[in-house]
Amino acid sequence: MSEIRDTERLLQAYLEHLPTRQGAEGDAKVLADALTAMQRTKQQAAQPGRILWRTIMTSKASKLTAAAIVVGAVLFFAFFGGFTQSAWALEDAIEAMKNFPAVYMVGAFPGGTAEIWIRANKTKTQSTDVVVRGSHGAITWTRDGSTYHYEPSQNTVYFEHALTIGMAQWLGPELLEMLSTAENAKIVRGKDPATGRDRIMLLCSLIDVHGAQSWVIEFDVASKLPVAMKQWQNLDRSGPPSFDAFKIVYYEDLPDDVFDVHVPGDAKHVEKPLQIPDEAVGIMSNPQDGISVEGMTQQEAAEKTVRALYLAVIDQDMNTLKNISPLCRNWGDEFLRKIIFKPDKDDRIVEILEIGQISKTGRSALGPIATVPVVVKLKNGKKAEQQMIVQFRQFGDTASCVVHGPYGLPREIDY
Amino acid sequence: MLEDKVLMWRFNRGDPAALCRIYEKYRAPLLKVAAALLNDRSGVEDVLHDVFVDFAQTTGQFRLKGSLKGFLSICVANRARDRNRTMQRRCSTTLDEAMSHPAGTVGPEHRAMSHELIAKLDAAMTELPDEQREIIVLHLQSRLPFREIAELKEMSINTAMSRYRYGLEKIRSALDGELEP
Numbered sequence A: 001m002s003e004i005r006d007t008e009r010l011l012q013a014y015l016e017h018l019p020t021r022q023g024a025e026g027d028a029k030v031l032a033d034a035l036t037a038m039q040r041t042k043q044q045a046a047q048p049g050r051i052l053w054r055t056i057m058t059s060k061a062s063k064l065t066a067a068a069i070v071v072g073a074v075l076f077f078a079f080f081g082g083f084t085q086s087a088w089a090l091e092d093a094i095e096a097m098k099n100f101p102a103v104y105m106v107g108a109f110p111g112g113t114a115e116i117w118i119r120a121n122k123t124k125t126q127s128t129d130v131v132v133r134g135s136h137g138a139i140t141w142t143r144d145g146s147t148y149h150y151e152p153s154q155n156t157v158y159f160e161h162a163l164t165i166g167m168a169q170w171l172g173p174e175l176l177e178m179l180s181t182a183e184n185a186k187i188v189r190g191k192d193p194a195t196g197r198d199r200i201m202l203l204c205s206l207i208d209v210h211g212a213q214s215w216v217i218e219f220d221v222a223s224k225l226p227v228a229m230k231q232w233q234n235l236d237r238s239g240p241p242s243f244d245a246f247k248i249v250y251y252e253d254l255p256d257d258v259f260d261v262h263v264p265g266d267a268k269h270v271e272k273p274l275q276i277p278d279e280a281v282g283i284m285s286n287p288q289d290g291i292s293v294e295g296m297t298q299q300e301a302a303e304k305t306v307r308a309l310y311l312a313v314i315d316q317d318m319n320t321l322k323n324i325s326p327l328c329r330n331w332g333d334e335f336l337r338k339i340i341f342k343p344d345k346d347d348r349i350v351e352i353l354e355i356g357q358i359s360k361t362g363r364s365a366l367g368p369i370a371t372v373p374v375v376v377k378l379k380n381g382k383k384a385e386q387q388m389i390v391q392f393r394q395f396g397d398t399a400s401c402v403v404h405g406p407y408g409l410p411r412e413i414d415y
Numbered sequence B: 001m002l003e004d005k006v007l008m009w010r011f012n013r014g015d016p017a018a019l020c021r022i023y024e025k026y027r028a029p030l031l032k033v034a035a036a037l038l039n040d041r042s043g044v045e046d047v048l049h050d051v052f053v054d055f056a057q058t059t060g061q062f063r064l065k066g067s068l069k070g071f072l073s074i075c076v077a078n079r080a081r082d083r084n085r086t087m088q089r090r091c092s093t094t095l096d097e098a099m100s101h102p103a104g105t106v107g108p109e110h111r112a113m114s115h116e117l118i119a120k121l122d123a124a125m126t127e128l129p130d131e132q133r134e135i136i137v138l139h140l141q142s143r144l145p146f147r148e149i150a151e152l153k154e155m156s157i158n159t160a161m162s163r164y165r166y167g168l169e170k171i172r173s174a175l176d177g178e179l180e181p
Helices: A004-016 A024-045 A053-058 A063-075 A085-097 A173-181 A278-283 A298-314 A318-324 A326-330 A333-341 B002-012 B016-037 B041-056 B068-087 B092-099 B108-112 B115-127 B130-140 B146-152 B157-174
Strands: A102-109 A112-120 A127-134 A139-143 A146-151 A156-160 A186-191 A198-208 A211-220 A225-232 A243-251 A268-271 A349-355 A360-364 A367-378 A383-395 A398-406 A411-413
Touching: A004 B016, A004 B115, A004 B130, A004 B157, A024 B016, A024 B041, A278 A326, A278 B002, A298 A318, A298 A349, A298 A367, A298 A383, A298 A398, A318 A326, A318 A333, A326 A398, B002 B016, B002 B068, B016 B041, B016 B068, B016 B130, B041 B068, B068 B130, B068 B146, B115 B157, B130 B146, B130 B157, B146 B157
Parallel strands: A156 A268
Antiparallel strands: A102 A112, A102 A243, A112 A127, A127 A139, A139 A146, A146 A156, A186 A198, A198 A211, A211 A225, A225 A243, A349 A367, A360 A367, A367 A383, A383 A398, A383 A411
């Protein structure tokens, strides 16, 4: 009898080549039964509510938050599934809307109804004030550059220091220009079966920094204004909408107290963790993308990555932009030029003034994430600050970074 | 490893494609673990089936300690042990039939071994106590380090290594004279 090592080697050969007979039929049965079990578990899990932030933000109560993103997400750092050139049909509607700096919507989301009030800034370039009130007491609102969500069942206010709801581009000609640049959206004409009035339906979808979303926006032909909207948190408008706005009213002005929010004095305050949507992780997991940050601290790596991104924007370097921010690959080049490069616009970025310290950290399945504030100078001389989310990645021995996208709306600053 | 992390993350969010990918990636090694641990190899497919159906039901709450391969291998080992006990198939009269290899499915290395040696190995493995047999299979076939086996089976690393060593000694004794120095 030989040494124990020989026994190991013999056993290894024996075990490695043990016969097995599982064929395609067996595989199909295992997968069919496993997928059925998985689906059943998902359905059961959809019912109860656990007191976790992630659950809170996807709960029936907080789906009203998603509703507040509405058209704003489109222009955030937008990712359109696309529009056809027939967006011309919206031109009159956009012209009509631009006169109204405030909008009120009423709609339903799974589990309740919500009212949404949105008001533009003075120059009507983006929204500043948003309040979303759910029928069961939950409220989401913005104040002084931060976003808050009050969950009455937990008597807790969740907050984040960024404007993560609202509209990055207010209603107007700029919106039309962007929409008309995108591809593959659908415009459907018809009559409202209830009123007999002519209407135009705009169908679109996108994956943006908030994840997959799709909309159907209904325009009344006579008034040239959107009068209803449905929103889904998927790309194919499947299942019940996450928000169904059945009433939309436009205002020339609104009193400030519309945006006042009062919560119980003893409510807990909890900062919302930094997260990125599921869809983004897969898109950002290609090792070929991003830039190497070998041997750098997180701060150095974040600065290098964000600087490279903004230089690509300033230089209008499309390939580098997509390499550093892979989510941009979801959009057409022409659309990206319009919304990010803005070559013929006064508000295009011409200089990086400052890249600040990492302001918030979190984690995705790919590794750590962090927000970094960037101050840029626009061609018109104005300065703006935008926080960007950087994803740190480690593939084998290689450290690299990509940019997920903006964290909240940009803000003009005095610098 | 990174792929497994992403797969688990997607799996926990209910992505069916992630479950399919996990199955596709690990079915072959898991079938071998089951074949090595079951006294009745006709139950290999049933064990794999039950493990994946149970695994699928953890979507949304699965928390991985160690490697995914290690976790699934342990699940197969546990399920195989239960089945062995249930079937109580340690009867030598039916063992030969159960251990017989289907025609054309024996690998080249097995063909290089004599039929007698394979039969001895089959018998020696079957005679091992479950806890020793499992450690040998998980270490030699699934290539799991002792530390990971110990963590997954909630035992000390010394216990895992001892069981492995005792198991090997028994196999060596059973094969006395078969191994060339």
